[in-house]
Amino acid sequence: MKKLVLSIFTAFFSLCALAQKDNKVTIGSIDSIQSKILNEQRKIWVYVPSSWTPESKQRYPVLYLLDGNDHFYSTVGIIQHLSQGIGNTICPEMIVVGIPNTDRIRDLTPTHVDAAPPFTDSLMLKTTGGGERFVSFIEKELIPHIDSLYPTQSYKILTGHSFGGLTVMNVAINHTKLFNSYICIDPSMWWDQMNLLNKTRNSLRENKFSGTTLYLGIANTLREGMEITKVRSDTTKGTRHIRSILNLDQYIKEQKQNGLRYESKYYSNEDHGSVPLIAEYDALRFIFDKYRFKLTPKDLTDPTVDLVGKFERHYQEVSKLLDYKLSPPEDMINELGGDFLQRKEYAKAEGLFKLNVANYPESYTVYDSYGDYFLAMGNKSKAIEYFKKALSIKENPGSRKKLNTLL
Numbered sequence: 001m002k003k004l005v006l007s008i009f010t011a012f013f014s015l016c017a018l019a020q021k022d023n024k025v026t027i028g029s030i031d032s033i034q035s036k037i038l039n040e041q042r043k044i045w046v047y048v049p050s051s052w053t054p055e056s057k058q059r060y061p062v063l064y065l066l067d068g069n070d071h072f073y074s075t076v077g078i079i080q081h082l083s084q085g086i087g088n089t090i091c092p093e094m095i096v097v098g099i100p101n102t103d104r105i106r107d108l109t110p111t112h113v114d115a116a117p118p119f120t121d122s123l124m125l126k127t128t129g130g131g132e133r134f135v136s137f138i139e140k141e142l143i144p145h146i147d148s149l150y151p152t153q154s155y156k157i158l159t160g161h162s163f164g165g166l167t168v169m170n171v172a173i174n175h176t177k178l179f180n181s182y183i184c185i186d187p188s189m190w191w192d193q194m195n196l197l198n199k200t201r202n203s204l205r206e207n208k209f210s211g212t213t214l215y216l217g218i219a220n221t222l223r224e225g226m227e228i229t230k231v232r233s234d235t236t237k238g239t240r241h242i243r244s245i246l247n248l249d250q251y252i253k254e255q256k257q258n259g260l261r262y263e264s265k266y267y268s269n270e271d272h273g274s275v276p277l278i279a280e281y282d283a284l285r286f287i288f289d290k291y292r293f294k295l296t297p298k299d300l301t302d303p304t305v306d307l308v309g310k311f312e313r314h315y316q317e318v319s320k321l322l323d324y325k326l327s328p329p330e331d332m333i334n335e336l337g338g339d340f341l342q343r344k345e346y347a348k349a350e351g352l353f354k355l356n357v358a359n360y361p362e363s364y365t366v367y368d369s370y371g372d373y374f375l376a377m378g379n380k381s382k383a384i385e386y387f388k389k390a391l392s393i394k395e396n397p398g399s400r401k402k403l404n405t406l407l
């Protein structure tokens with residue numbers, strides 16, 4: 001059934017999410033947008049979950065990914081692993097928008113510098129300081145473009161590494177409500193004599209960040225022989241990167257009154273280049289720490305457990321957390337209902353199928369499954385009714401065969 005849905009999705013939306021074409025496995029598609037703000041054509045890499053179908057009209061949170069050409073595949077893989085299947089419901093399925101670079105140091109630096117700082121070449125500095133124009137491009141052109149073409153929810157995440165992390169902090173501090181959550185990985189807070197770091201310290205004291213979540217991943221960039229407990233007192237240029245991040249971490253933790261939901265982690269076994277993968281994983285676990293629905297053996301075996309009520313209460317709570325209506329995943333409920341049906345636990349099966357019909361009334365699969373329930377109960381007229389309903393939404397061989405047999 002998933003392959004059937006995927007084939008419809010691919011043909012209709014011109015996106016290849018885990019689809020095979022010409023014997024190649026592809027993830028996502030390449031879109032583009034002509035930016036008047038940046039005065040250039042920008043390619044955009046877009047992944048949409050394979051669960052999407054035109055019939056269901058399902059919508060998804062969006063993760064915007066800086067340095068998209070470097071981190072797109074790994075980020076999509078992490079989200080797929082954490083969001084798909086009965087066991088892996090740690091975070092919701094998401095659209096991923098990767099933003100490849102054209103002039104990286106221009107777009108990802110908030111201020112212009114003339115004197116060469118550490119880790120950069122003076123020849124690279126001519127275009128620095130375009131960060132605010134780049135943020136304006138994201139806010140006024142890219143996000144409206146994505147919202148107009150793709151099945152988006154209002155919940156948005158911005159994630160970036162290194163200079164991308166610097167941009168994440170610039171947006172989090174100066175354009176806070178543009179995104180709901182921020183993933184900042186080993187950011188280059190040393191930039192421009194720690195100009196943004198100092199502004200961040202003041203902003204954390206003076207402003208409120210309620211409703212905003214931030215995760216900070218810190219790599220081990222210490223030189224050999226240096227310890228994390230001693231680096232703060234070091235004054236050499238070689239430690240400016242990690243010192244600036246540790247100071248950022250300290251400043252955030254000192255201002256708990258501002259309402260920012262925050263977590264940080266120091267990865268002693270990861271360097272600047274290796275840290276994005278594990279930090280992205282941990283960040284999503286933190287952001288969506290209350291999202292996961294946990295099934296217990298009692299839920300599956302005790303007939304007195306109100307499983308439907310448990311699902312409804314949990315997703316009502318998560319909907320409040322994410323500030324948009326969230327329903328139990330259609331596939332999860334359908335598979336659970338099918339399992340109970342096979343075990344002849346008809347009351348639980350019916351409750352789950354009814355829940356899916358209520359939440360996904362434009363999906364043919366929920367009516368087909370409910371028809372299976374009535375068929376198992378010997379209610380021929382109801383089974384016919386629901387198979388016909390499934391076919392009225394979408395012609396499919398499974399429902400058609402069952403209906404023809406009944407007729």
